[in-house]
Amino acid sequence: xxxxxxxxxxxxxxxxxxxxxxxxxxxxxxxxxxxxxxxxxxxxxxxxxxxxxxxxxxxxxxxxxxxxxxxxxxxxxxxxxxxxxxxxxxxxxxxxxxxxxxxxxxxxxxxxxxxxxxxxxxxxxxxxxxxxxxxxxxxxxxxxxxxxxxxxxxxxxxxxxxxxxxxxxxxxxxxxxxxxxxxxxxxxxxxxxxxxxxxxxxxxxxxxxxxxxxxxxxxxxxxxxxxxxxxxxxxxxxxxxxxxxxxxxxxxxxxxxxxxxxxxxxxxxxxxxxxxxxxxxxxxxxxxxxxxxxxxxxxxxxxxxxxxxxxxxxxxxxxxxxxxxxxxxxxxxxxxxxxxxxxxxxxxxxxxxxxxxxxxxxxxxxxxxxx
Ligand code: DGL
Numbered sequence: 001x002x003x004x005x006x007x008x009x010x011x012x013x014x015x016x017x018x019x020x021x022x023x024x025x026x027x028x029x030x031x032x033x034x035x036x037x038x039x040x041x042x043x044x045x046x047x048x049x050x051x052x053x054x055x056x057x058x059x060x061x062x063x064x065x066x067x068x069x070x071x072x073x074x075x076x077x078x079x080x081x082x083x084x085x086x087x088x089x090x091x092x093x094x095x096x097x098x099x100x101x102x103x104x105x106x107x108x109x110x111x112x113x114x115x116x117x118x119x120x121x122x123x124x125x126x127x128x129x130x131x132x133x134x135x136x137x138x139x140x141x142x143x144x145x146x147x148x149x150x151x152x153x154x155x156x157x158x159x160x161x162x163x164x165x166x167x168x169x170x171x172x173x174x175x176x177x178x179x180x181x182x183x184x185x186x187x188x189x190x191x192x193x194x195x196x197x198x199x200x201x202x203x204x205x206x207x208x209x210x211x212x213x214x215x216x217x218x219x220x221x222x223x224x225x226x227x228x229x230x231x232x233x234x235x236x237x238x239x240x241x242x243x244x245x246x247x248x249x250x251x252x253x254x255x256x257x258x259x260x261x262x263x264x265x266x267x268x269x270x271x272x273x274x275x276x277x278x279x280x281x282x283x284x285x286x287x288x289x290x291x292x293x294x295x296x297x298x299x300x301x302x303x304x305x306x307x308x309x310x311x312x313x314x315x316x317x318x319x320x321x322x323x324x325x326x327x328x329x330x331x332x333x334x335x336x337x338x339x340x341x342x343x344x345x346x347x348x349x350x351x352x353x354x355x356x357x358x359x360x361x362x363x364x365x366x367x368x369x370x371x
Contacts, residue, residue: 033116033172035077036107037164038100039063041087042123044160046152053201056152058088058123066121069153069161076165076219077116077172089123089130089148094249094344097130101137101238109140117143117171121164124148124197124205127183131192132338135181136345137238141227143176146192147184150203159186159203162219170221178227179213189214189221193230196313196335208313232333232363236345249344250276254336257282257311263292266299266306277304277343280328281336282311285318288328297327305329305356307343309336319361321369329357332364 039045041059045066048056063081073079084100085092100120107115122130131146138144147167149160167184170176181192185206194211214223241249253269257280269275278299280288286308288296296306309331310317317330331339339360346356365371 035171037081037119040085040122044121044149047154053151053155059086070165076169089126097133108142119167119171120146131181131183133341135192141178143171144181145171165219166216180229187216241348250347252277252340252343255280263295278306279339280308285310307331307339309339331360
């Protein structure tokens with residue numbers, strides 16, 4: 001269980017922790033919303049030498065120091081911070097996500113909640129997985145915002161403080177309600193369902209065109225649409241998920257499609273690592289070589305779902321009209337990393353193979369075949 005300490009940060013504490021900066025304006029607690037920041041690590045909490053934007057160490061600085069880098073944050077929200085962990089996001093596991101989803105639901109979705117919204121800070125490398133899972137698990141319409149940064153606070157022109165100020169402001173806003181989980185970096189608001197990290201290095205990394213729903217001016221949010229969510233979005237009951245699996249979710253392994261595809265990797269994943277589900281990424285719109293189909297379907301016949309996602313960021317792994325109910329499942333517009341999340345949650349909620357097929361293929365089967 002990761003370190004979990006709730007520290008209530010007041011403006012005075014923030015001002016004391018912050019480096020010498022402009023005098024903090026008087027607290028306006030009766031005029032600003034309450035927002036909780038749950039910190040897990042990543043570059044936004046990273047540290048390195050001044051010119052280092054690649055070799056720094058992620059998950060080093062405490063969230064109270066990271067928040068202290070933002071002048072006048074108290075004019076936007078009364079911020080309470082929780083240091084859930086301080087790690088690089090490639091080291092996060094499904095039990096972290098379930099724990100955080102439980103915390104967010106308890107903070108936001110109970111009748112006695114006094115929080116307007118929640119921000120999760122983490123590494124960019126798996127931001128899309130965390131945001132997608134929270135989008136599926138949070139059962140109220142208050143803003144849930146995942147933010148991160150591409151440069152540590154020690155680098156020249158760090159992006160973390162501005163991203164976090166944007167995220168806290170959005171989390172405390174009325175306009176952010178009813179939009180599902182969101183990802184905020186570089187003055188962009190991306191929907192959790194569609195967003196992906198599109199650039200390995202640039203501060204403008206989250207620019208998935210289907211995900212763009214708004215942005216910021218003067219660190220204040222605006223949206224291009226009225227509140228709406230993806231037509232392909234699914235939700236899961238967190239209590240049911242937790243009842244089945246107190247900590248980790250059922251294991252889903254990922255196989256990368258390419259030339260020289262080896263279907264025996266799927267057999268090995270089931271045999272060696274006790275995978276309860278498999279996601280294959282690509283190639284193309286989720287194409288599987290014909291020589292591999294029998295092996296893959298033999299795994300499905302054992303009751304282990306195999307979901308095949310598209311490799312390109314854009315487009316769908318479209319279902320086949322005549323697909324046997326005993327064959328692998330196409331993921332639709334759900335990308336590979338996100339298909340792993342849905343499949344873990346479906347298995348955690350004891351979905352049948354047909355329910356899993358409908359989860360991924362149902363909307364497109366209706367649209368394409370009228371089924
Ligand atoms: N190790 C990467 C991670 O924690 C750093 C990348 C980042 O946070 O921008 O996701």
